[in-house]
Amino acid sequence: MTHTVEVTRGGVVESRHxxxxxxxxxxxxxxxxxxxxxxxxxxxxxxxxxxxxxLAEDGVIAGLSLTSEEVALCTASHxxxxxxxxxxxxxxxxxxxxEDALACGPHPPMYAAAAEALEHSGVKPGRIHNNCSxxxxxxxxxxxxxxxxxxxxxxxxxxxxxxxxxxxxxxxxIERSAVGLAVDGCGLPTFALPLDRAALACARLAxxxxxxAPAATIVRAMTAHPEFIAGTGRLCTELMRTxxxxxxxxxxxxxxxxxxxxxxxxxxALKVEDGARxxxxxxxxxxxxxxxxxxxxDLERLRVFARPVVTNTRxxxxxxxxARLTLASP
Amino acid sequence: MTHTVEVTRGGVVESRHxxxxxxxxxxxxxxxxxxxxxxxxxxxxxxxxxxxxxLAEDGVIAGLSLTSEEVALCTASHxxxxxxxxxxxxxxxxxxxxEDALACGPHPPMYAAAAEALEHSGVKPGRIHNNCSxxxxxxxxxxxxxxxxxxxxxxxxxxxxxxxxxxxxxxxxIERSAVGLAVDGCGLPTFALPLDRAALACARLAxxxxxxAPAATIVRAMTAHPEFIAGTGRLCTELMRTxxxxxxxxxxxxxxxxxxxxxxxxxxALKVEDGARxxxxxxxxxxxxxxxxxxxxDLERLRVFARPVVTNTRxxxxxxxxARLTLASP
Numbered sequence: 001m002t003h004t005v006e007v008t009r010g011g012v013v014e015s016r017h018x019x020x021x022x023x024x025x026x027x028x029x030x031x032x033x034x035x036x037x038x039x040x041x042x043x044x045x046x047x048x049x050x051x052x053x054x055l056a057e058d059g060v061i062a063g064l065s066l067t068s069e070e071v072a073l074c075t076a077s078h079x080x081x082x083x084x085x086x087x088x089x090x091x092x093x094x095x096x097x098x099e100d101a102l103a104c105g106p107h108p109p110m111y112a113a114a115a116e117a118l119e120h121s122g123v124k125p126g127r128i129h130n131n132c133s134x135x136x137x138x139x140x141x142x143x144x145x146x147x148x149x150x151x152x153x154x155x156x157x158x159x160x161x162x163x164x165x166x167x168x169x170x171x172x173x174i175e176r177s178a179v180g181l182a183v184d185g186c187g188l189p190t191f192a193l194p195l196d197r198a199a200l201a202c203a204r205l206a207x208x209x210x211x212x213a214p215a216a217t218i219v220r221a222m223t224a225h226p227e228f229i230a231g232t233g234r235l236c237t238e239l240m241r242t243x244x245x246x247x248x249x250x251x252x253x254x255x256x257x258x259x260x261x262x263x264x265x266x267x268x269a270l271k272v273e274d275g276a277r278x279x280x281x282x283x284x285x286x287x288x289x290x291x292x293x294x295x296x297x298d299l300e301r302l303r304v305f306a307r308p309v310v311t312n313t314r315x316x317x318x319x320x321x322x323a324r325l326t327l328a329s330p
Numbered sequence: 331m332t333h334t335v336e337v338t339r340g341g342v343v344e345s346r347h348x349x350x351x352x353x354x355x356x357x358x359x360x361x362x363x364x365x366x367x368x369x370x371x372x373x374x375x376x377x378x379x380x381x382x383x384x385l386a387e388d389g390v391i392a393g394l395s396l397t398s399e400e401v402a403l404c405t406a407s408h409x410x411x412x413x414x415x416x417x418x419x420x421x422x423x424x425x426x427x428x429e430d431a432l433a434c435g436p437h438p439p440m441y442a443a444a445a446e447a448l449e450h451s452g453v454k455p456g457r458i459h460n461n462c463s464x465x466x467x468x469x470x471x472x473x474x475x476x477x478x479x480x481x482x483x484x485x486x487x488x489x490x491x492x493x494x495x496x497x498x499x500x501x502x503x504i505e506r507s508a509v510g511l512a513v514d515g516c517g518l519p520t521f522a523l524p525l526d527r528a529a530l531a532c533a534r535l536a537x538x539x540x541x542x543a544p545a546a547t548i549v550r551a552m553t554a555h556p557e558f559i560a561g562t563g564r565l566c567t568e569l570m571r572t573x574x575x576x577x578x579x580x581x582x583x584x585x586x587x588x589x590x591x592x593x594x595x596x597x598x599a600l601k602v603e604d605g606a607r608x609x610x611x612x613x614x615x616x617x618x619x620x621x622x623x624x625x626x627x628d629l630e631r632l633r634v635f636a637r638p639v640v641t642n643t644r645x646x647x648x649x650x651x652x653a654r655l656t657l658a659s660p
Contacts, residue, residue: 007584007605010512012522014372015584015605018348042344105643130643182340183648192342254337254345274604275337275345313435313460318513 002326003035005272005279009310009319017255017272017279019325021287024199026207026265032291032327038194041271042182043168046252047191047198048075048135049205049218050171054163055138056214060145064094071221072228073134077251079231080109080118080129087228088128091137095144102137103154104130104186111231132186134228139164139188156181156189165191172201185253195269198258202267206248206260219262222248235281235305239288242298247288255280261293278321281305286323332656333365335602335609339640339649347585347602347609349655351617354529356537356595362621362657368524371601372512373498376582377521377528378405378465379535379548380501384493385468386544390475394424401551402558403464407581409561410439410448410459417558418458421467425474432467433484434460434516441561462516464558469494469518486511486519495521502531515583525599528588532597536578536590549592552578565611565635569618572628577618585610591623608651611635616653 007015020035030037052074055061061071070091078084092099108115108125118125127133139153139160148159155161168191169176180192208215222229226240229250239249249259255272257280268287272279285306288294299306310319337345350365360367382404385391391401400421408414422428438445438455448455457463469490473480478489485491498521499506510522538545552559556570559580569579579589585602587610598617602609615636618624629636640649 009372009520010510012370012372012510012512014512014522015603017604040342042339042342103644105645107643180340180342182342182344183642183646185642185648187642187644187646190339192344273345274347274606274609276604276606279604312513312515312517313437314433314517315435316513316517318515 002324004324005282006322006324007278007310007319008322014319017274017276019270019272019279019283020195021268021270021283021325021327022195022199023287023291023327024196024203024267026203026267029200030196030330032329033196034325034327037196037330039271039273040180040192040194041256042180042190042192042254043198043258044184044190044252044254044256045077045132046250046256046258046269047168047201048077048250049222049248050168050201051075051135051164052138053167053214053218054142056217058142058145060141061217063145064141066091066094066141068221069225069228071217072225074138075218075222075250076134076229077131078134078228079111079114079234080131081111081114081231084134084228084231085128088133088137091134091141095137095141097137097140097144097150099126099128101140101150102127102130102133103188104132104136106130111233130186132188136186154187161189165189168201171204172197195271198269199267202258202260202269203265204267206262206267207265209262219248219260235284235302238302238305239285242301243294247293249284251277251280257284259284259288264293266291266293278308282307282321282323283325286325287327290325290327332654334654335612336652336654337608337640337649338652344649347604347606349600349602349609349613350525351598351600351613351655351657352525352529353617353621353657354526354533354597356533356597359530360526360660363526363660364655364657367526367660369601369603370510370522370524371586372510372520372522372584373528373588374514374520374582374584374586375407375462376580376586376588376599377498377531378407378580379552379578380497380531381405381465381494382468383497383544383548384472386547388472388475390471391547393475394471396421396424396471398551399555399558401547402555404468405548405552405580406464406559407461408464408558409441409444409564410461411441411444411561414464414558414561415458418463418467421464421471425467425471427467427470427474427480429456429458431470431480432457432460432463433518434462434466436460441563460516462518466516484517491519495519498531501534502527525601528599529597532588532590532599533595534597536592536597537595539592549578549590565614568632568635569615572631573624577623579614581607581610587614589614589618594623596621596623608638612637612651612653613655616655617657620655620657
């Protein structure tokens with residue numbers, strides 16, 4: 001199979017992940033794939049740019065004077081480093097909401113050093129430290145802006161979620177009735193779509209970022225402030241830094257990744273069938289390399305994500321993780 | 331496919347794991363399987379009973395007066411709860427060795443409450459807290475007993491590891507030259523075998539436990555002291571408690587599981603192709619149920635492992651994990 005990521009130990013393949021990839025062009029639709037380009041799964045946090053897009057389209061960013069960093073945080077699965085938490089609090093203040101209004105549950109900061117610092121300070125992890133707190137704060141801002149009720153903003157029947165669902169359907173070109181619904185890790189609705197539809201949505205957003213003001217606002221916030229999208233030691237951040245504005249990228253739970261390349265009008269969506277992040281990261285970089293969006297030297301700079309080593313408790317290197325992907329035309 | 335474990339969200343399959351299973355009878359060899367019964371992978375900690383068997387066969391247990399609990403710990407991937415750590419220290423004392431002699435690297439106790447207690451006490455995790463410290467202490471005891479050098483006991487060319495490799499080859503009926511070698515998480519050699527060979531070794535050990543004193547010593551230590559094999563909240567422990575001596579079971583890293591059923595002379599080896607433990611546990615229980623080794627009420631008692639729920643940061647149940655396995659005769 002040419003759509004796997006292999007985990008080796010001592011040169012022997014120990015475990016193997018199956019990856020499905022769809023690459024779409026904004027006008028031409030699906031242009032390349034490996035595995036099942038119509039594989040249906042939940043997009044999770046990988047489409048947060050579409051959950052944030054109404055902020056730009058509906059005038060919330062201008063209306064509440066959200067900074068570009070704050071807009072970036074609305075698309076983030078952040079580490080809860082101090083600057084992330086400060087930005088989330090700032091959005092809440094501008095929205096006239098409190099941390100109690102956030103519907104996401106608490107979890108320790110994703111960044112270990114931030115989690116340790118919080119613990120040493122004696123403060124329990126709160127909703128503000130949830131990696132999705134920026135997205136939630138943005139949704140509270142959207143509700144305020146429209147005069148919608150704040151309570152239950154995370155329910156699928158709330159106007160905020162209906163606005164988001166309409167956005168996802170519009171950009172991916174899928175009927176609402178064809179979208180699978182479930183509850184995400186943070187309590188919001190998440191959507192099951194075929195991969196090629198998610199890739200098309202990203203391709204259209206990428207192309208729109210060159211001409212359409214709301215799309216440009218979201219994409220530029222992501223590429224201008226990559227540290228706000230994820231944080232220290234995270235692929236989304238390091239990839240967007242390395243790409244210098246050429247790529248936007250967003251990870252999702254359960255092995256999902258979305259990316260877009262504005263200059264080429266390309267969108268990419270990939271899903272590791274078993275949900276492993278250790279496979280989605282090398283897979284995304286292999287796809288971007290095969291598309292010539294990342295050079296070999298870019299890949300070398302991102303080697304810790306492109307071909308991570310497996311270590312043991314003795315801190316010995318005992319294996320590595322390797323993408324084995326070959327894209328084909330549909 | 332009838333050899334998968336599905337992870338659902340809102341009733342939709344979000345992720346899917348492929349599982350390979352081999353079931354062997356001590357005399358008749360492979361009797362049932364799903365997926366690829368000859369799938370080759372590293373057995374990791376799932377064959378610790380064979381790494382401990384020389385202690386019984388060579389008279390180390392009698393010679394050093396190891397207790398049955400201490401023998402159990404030599405086959406364990408333990409939680410580093412206080413009783414595990416005390417038993418590991420006792421083995422070391424009987425072997426005339428110190429914690430510094432352990433070749434395994436340090437890691438925090440696997441059991442969260444034990445890790446927290448250690449951190450609050452201001453003690454850094456040591457080698458003794460490594461989940462493999464009992465196995466390593468047992469190997470030091472084996473080296474002492476034979477008068478072999480203590481240093482480098484974890485290297486493949488040391489007599490301890492040659493003794494272990496010979497044991498694994500003998501019980502699984504495989505030539506040494508056919509065994510793939512690599513370094514395990516704790517620094518010891520680990521072995522790549524076809525699944526049906528690992529299952530056969532377990533079947534033979536299961537059958538031998540009814541008649542052969544060394545095999546009985548190891549298997550009875552495991553089934554009599556299941557809390558020493560893993561610990562609080564762990565499947566190996568809860569499964570052996572539920573089975574009341576009918577089953578021995580041992581988890582390994584990267585989605586491996588081995589088990590044996592002495593009364594039936596059966597051995598089971600399974601590997602989740604992508605290495606996910608969340609799939610290996612429901613898969614093992616499904617196989618034991620299909621073999622009628624576990625009853626439906628046993629499975630119900632083990633439901634938290636057999637069909638675990640997926641929760642989110644709001645502590646809502648948003649999905650579950652389900653084994654979809656059907657065994658077939660070879």
